[in-house]
Amino acid sequence: MGQHLDAEVIVVGGGPAGAATAWVLAREGVDVLVLDRAKFPRDKICAEYLSPQASRILSDMNVLEEIERTNPGHLAGMSIRAPNGHIANGEFAANHGFRGFRDKGLAVRRTILDEIVLRGARTAGACVEESMRVTDLAKNDSARVTGVKALAADGQPRTLRARYVVGADGLRSVVARRLGLVRTSRVWPRRIALVSHYRKVQGVTDMGEMHVDHDGYLGIADVGGGQVNVAVVVPMSRAREIGDDKTEFLERWIASRPHLAERFVGAVRTTPVRATGPFATSSRHAWSPGAALVGDAADFFDPFTGEGIYAALRGGELLAPYLVEALGRSAKEEGRILSGYDRARKREFGGKWKVERIVGLAIAYPYFLNNAAKILSRRKDMADLLVGVAGDFIPPSVVLSPRFLFNLFISPAFRT
Ligand SMILES: Cc1cc2nc3c(=O)[nH]c(=O)nc-3n(C[C@H](O)[C@H](O)[C@H](O)COP(=O)(O)OP(=O)(O)OC[C@H]3O[C@@H](n4cnc5c(N)ncnc54)[C@H](O)[C@@H]3O)c2cc1C
Known part of the structure; x- marks a missing residue:
């Protein structure tokens, strides 16, 4: 039986x-x-x-x-700011011949x-x-x-x-x-994340934002209902510093970057800061x-x-x-x-x-990300392709081609 x-x-x-x-x-x-x-x-x-x-x-x-x-929220694409201040904008709806199920991502x-x-x-x-x-x-x-x-x-x-x-x-x-x-x-750098929600963050658009710095990155996305998701991801080595006061760490991270700090003047945090990691x-x-x-x-x-x-x-x-x-x-x-x-x-x-591993390494070594962002800020066609791959409707092979990778990471070293 x-x-x-x-x-x-x-x-x-x-x-x-x-x-x-x-x-x-x-x-x-x-x-x-x-x-x-x-x-x-x-x-x-x-x-x-x-x-x-x-x-x-x-x-x-x-x-x-x-x-x-x-x-x-509905996101038209992603905006990535490299540590050197270069900003690359890629949109889902673009002239690359690929089309997603929708032209926007949900948040x-x-x-x-x-x-x-x-x-x-x-x-x-x-x-x-x-x-x-x-x-x-x-x-x-x-x-x-x-x-x-x-x-x-x-x-x-x-x-x-x-x-x-x-x-x-x-x-x-x-x-x-x-x-x-x-x-x-x-091989993958171990990281931890702090996430919260705010109202009244200035200058939020329908582009998801990633602000990469030498010691981690911060994401901003309008999740609808007047709320903005704010997520900071830092290396595991910062865990001790975060200690018991996650809110203080997150707000200090924002306050110490003038381009972010000015946008959070008058912003109101609406959910407790929560942490997770390592992943x-x-x-x-x-x-x-x-x-x-x-x-x-x-x-x-x-x-x-x-x-x-x-x-x-x-x-x-x-x-x-x-x-x-x-x-x-x-x-x-x-x-x-x-x-x-x-x-x-x-x-x-x-x-x-494979794409995730390459992106992870670029974040860990800002020299590469700075170079890539410099190129992507001039070559929106390349930024659109990358964002389409992240958007799951362009085959990763398009950006894993030796030519694309050369243009993104190697060619900047030969330019002034
Ligand atoms: C900081 C951070 C930011 C992220 N941002 C994004 C993003 O912007 N976009 C994106 O697509 N992904 C993002 N992700 C990843 C995304 O959250 C996960 O990949 C996704 O939630 C995976 O879904 P899942 O169903 O596998 O697991 P989960 O969503 O984690 O669901 C697991 C479920 O299992 C239940 N569970 C756990 N243990 C047990 C148990 N022992 N018994 C019974 N039930 C149990 C939990 O309660 C939970 O409901 C992010 C992750 C992190 C950490």
Whole structure:
């Protein structure tokens, strides 16, 4: 006799990755249960910008209209200020022959976005249990994952069984750690982030802003409703300095840069400053017998290019069909099927991972970023291409070509 199952698939985490996975599974008729330790609406430390292509997935999930009704921000592109003061502006709608699902990216509070997206999964037929924290995985004698151990809001421990467990539980995924799949990046600089919201910041437009300096960078985005998201990302080495007073650190960072300080005169902070980090983790394989990872649980580099939400949603779209296939076959075929998921992730995200690494190195070594910004401020066509890649609608290969990289990083060294 087989064991009683609480669901065919248990998804741990109801953020964008978990909700998208559950949405596709439910639409395919799979009995899926999402567990989240939080009670929604819940906040998430994030710069809250979504690439234009994220709207395609939100539209497919039938939640885009509802998000639009909440009056979110809409970003026409990105403006990057290098440490030397050069500013490069790239727009999503440009003359490069590529077109995104939309000409603008969304910028929306995660308290709003995540609740709507998770509701979309519920509407599609997924069961969702909030305030249910997963503490461990249940495994059988052959170390195959057979379910999860969880603590309900009343403190009662429970074991829930499923044929598959999906780890969509974010940056510090319990599922990924219990599977032993987490790798901390050695090449990627480790950073921490401080995020808050302000009203009445001057000069905010429909361009998302990145202000890079020698000791980190600050992002500004209008998230609608008169609120501006302000996120500072600094190297791990500053952790001690941040200490207990995150607000003081964030405000000092702004005040010590005149071009930012003058724009924050009269600004009012509306949410507490929250911190997270370090990031930079990835998993060599995103599955193990009876389990798979998606979203930040599978990999997370750096928020600079702001694509985590798209990658989480798209990751759910990628994973679900492999799980559906695996559910319909014998366990012997699982390896072949889920290796396909690893390959699909590499095909889908491999180019972006390379671009992210290059951007990360440019931020870490301002000499390169200064040179690149000098070029991009004169070559808007190149800035538009880069922003289109970050916007998920231009293939990364376009900017990974030797010619593009030479023009961006090497040629400035030969100019005056
Ligand atoms: C500073 C910063 C700025 C960022 N800015 C951007 C940006 O502008 N644009 C962008 O696209 N991305 C950005 N990102 C990345 C983005 O936030 C993530 O990539 C995205 O949220 C990943 O979605 P997810 O569903 O994988 O994880 P999450 O959104 O983290 O969701 C995970 C869910 O799992 C739940 N959970 C966790 N542990 C457990 C457990 N043990 N049991 C049950 N439930 C659990 C949590 O409550 C949560 O609801 C930023 C990240 C950081 C840190």
